[in-house]
Amino acid sequence: MLLLSVVLSLSAAIVMGSPIPMGILSVSCLSDPKCGPVPDKSPLYNDYRGKAPPFPMGYKQPIPPAASGDPAPDDVLWQNLLAAEWVISNFYQQGVEAFNESSFTALGLPNTTYDRLCEIRDNEAGHLRIFQDQISATSVKPGMCEYDFGFGTDPEIFLALQLVIEVTSQAFLSGPVQMAYRNATRGALVGVAEVETRHNVWALIDVWGANPFAGPIDTVFPYANEILDVTNNFVVAGSCPMGNPIYPNPRQNLPLMLLNSSLSNGRVGCEVGFVFAQPNNQPNFNSSKEYYAVFFHGVQNITVPYNIENSSSVVPSAFDQGKGIILAVIATKPGAPELESVMAGPLILLQQPSNLPSAT
Numbered sequence: 001m002l003l004l005s006v007v008l009s010l011s012a013a014i015v016m017g018s019p020i021p022m023g024i025l026s027v028s029c030l031s032d033p034k035c036g037p038v039p040d041k042s043p044l045y046n047d048y049r050g051k052a053p054p055f056p057m058g059y060k061q062p063i064p065p066a067a068s069g070d071p072a073p074d075d076v077l078w079q080n081l082l083a084a085e086w087v088i089s090n091f092y093q094q095g096v097e098a099f100n101e102s103s104f105t106a107l108g109l110p111n112t113t114y115d116r117l118c119e120i121r122d123n124e125a126g127h128l129r130i131f132q133d134q135i136s137a138t139s140v141k142p143g144m145c146e147y148d149f150g151f152g153t154d155p156e157i158f159l160a161l162q163l164v165i166e167v168t169s170q171a172f173l174s175g176p177v178q179m180a181y182r183n184a185t186r187g188a189l190v191g192v193a194e195v196e197t198r199h200n201v202w203a204l205i206d207v208w209g210a211n212p213f214a215g216p217i218d219t220v221f222p223y224a225n226e227i228l229d230v231t232n233n234f235v236v237a238g239s240c241p242m243g244n245p246i247y248p249n250p251r252q253n254l255p256l257m258l259l260n261s262s263l264s265n266g267r268v269g270c271e272v273g274f275v276f277a278q279p280n281n282q283p284n285f286n287s288s289k290e291y292y293a294v295f296f297h298g299v300q301n302i303t304v305p306y307n308i309e310n311s312s313s314v315v316p317s318a319f320d321q322g323k324g325i326i327l328a329v330i331a332t333k334p335g336a337p338e339l340e341s342v343m344a345g346p347l348i349l350l351q352q353p354s355n356l357p358s359a360t
């Protein structure tokens with residue numbers, strides 16, 4: 001149980017700022033939620049500032065089931081979240097390793113920027129451990145793959161990706177809430193979504209100097225695994241450990257859809273161009289059929305015709321301007337009413353800040 005563990009963690013042994021010792025805990029220990037620093041008890045997931053990966057990031061292999069029997073009803077949901085969290089935690093870990101305080105003060109950003117990114121990295125490591133613990137003993141806990149985010153040594157691209165990743169996580173989390181069996185799972189998912197929101201609200205205010213609000217409600221989207229599948233774009237092909245389940249599970253493997261940023265930035269009222277970036281995974285359009293671009297914003301969705309000749313559509317001007325995100329899919333039916341009616345996407349169109357580099 002996430003919040004009920006009463007056994008003291010090993011956190012007292014951690015000296016803040018020092019590397020976390022690796023390779024000292026056995027796999028059988030890792031399957032026990034009381035093993036290692038415990039989220040919400042250990043300061044590791046808040047205050048650690050070292051460059052070495054914090055627990056449990058040093059333990060990359062999948063954790064095999066510790067007991068036999070049927071999986072718990074929410075195990076697949078948490079396996080998907082854990083595999084996604086490996087992506088996100090590695091994004092921050094790579095950033096913490098690549099940059100330092102000067103990388104961001106040189107851009108004119110507050111001198112707390114690097115420190116905040118370290119703390120977010122710590123929070124994400126805590127998510128890894130929380131998600132591992134939520135998977136029951138009868139199911140494997142997925143391990144780490146290798147990830148390439150393409151930011152190299154450029155802190156501006158890192159920061160732009162940071163916002164996209166946080167906003168995407170937040171939009172994603174409204175999906176599994178609708179699929180969870182346990183009430184406690186739903187509560188934990190909302191708690192995690194709120195933390196991802198804090199991460200992106202911080203970035204909107206302190207990094208981008210923007211109004212951080214998103215209107216009365218953030219965008220909800222029911223097909224959570226379609227969002228997760230987009231993160232496979234960061235996974236180095238063939239790098240996942242053998243014992244990992246397919247990710248996401250189940251996987252539609254829809255064509256990856258990106259924004260043609262030379263046409264527009266995808267704001268309300270703009271013509272928007274879609275790019276299908278995977279040569280071997282292109283949507284199979286039939287020129288005698290009609291297709292639709294379905295745009296989701298808050299609890300609304302609006303359908304407009306999709307032009308298969310030039311891969312374009314228009315972001316509905318009926319949506320409020322400049323707030324939160326708009327999520328777009330290409331569908332065979334207006335409103336994309338079933339999972340199977342989605343043909344490509346989703347694509348997240350950030351509506352703020354106005355100064356985000358267009359390369360993203």
Ligand SMILES: *[C@@H]1O[C@H](CO)[C@@H](O)[C@H](O)[C@H]1NC(C)=O
Pocket residue numbers: 100101102103
């Ligand atoms: C950050 O790294 C650069 C390059 O290695 C170095 O010159 C600079 O002093 C470092 N800044 C801090 C605050 O550690």
Ligand SMILES: *[C@@H]1O[C@H](CO)[C@@H](O)[C@H](O)[C@H]1NC(C)=O
Pocket residue numbers: 111112
């Ligand atoms: C960070 O910036 C604040 C004001 O923006 C300043 O008061 C503080 O001294 C700075 N801290 C360091 C360590 O440079």
Ligand SMILES: *[C@@H]1O[C@H](CO)[C@@H](O)[C@H](O)[C@H]1NC(C)=O
Pocket residue numbers: 181182183
């Ligand atoms: C979730 O909570 C509701 C309302 O308290 C309860 O009726 C239901 O049985 C709970 N579901 C599970 C799976 O425990």
Ligand SMILES: *[C@@H]1O[C@H](CO)[C@@H](O)[C@H](O)[C@H]1NC(C)=O
Pocket residue numbers: 260262263273274275311
């Ligand atoms: C992107 O839009 C520009 C401007 O309309 C167009 O010239 C270009 O072909 C588009 N790129 C793709 C890959 O569709």
Ligand SMILES: *[C@@H]1O[C@H](CO)[C@@H](O)[C@H](O)[C@H]1NC(C)=O
Pocket residue numbers: 286287288289
């Ligand atoms: C394209 O759609 C038309 C009309 O529904 C259908 O008759 C035709 O068989 C479809 N072509 C392919 C290749 O699926």
Ligand SMILES: *[C@@H]1O[C@H](CO)[C@@H](O)[C@H](O)[C@H]1NC(C)=O
Pocket residue numbers: 263273307310312
């Ligand atoms: C795509 O085609 C539509 C319909 O002909 C047209 O209105 C639109 O301007 C075109 N967009 C681009 C980017 O070529």
Ligand SMILES: *[C@@H]1O[C@H](CO)[C@@H](O)[C@H](O)[C@H]1NC(C)=O
Pocket residue numbers: 222300301335336337338
């Ligand atoms: C989009 O809105 C329509 C009309 O309210 C609704 O029937 C449909 O289920 C919605 N689509 C999704 C994916 O929620």
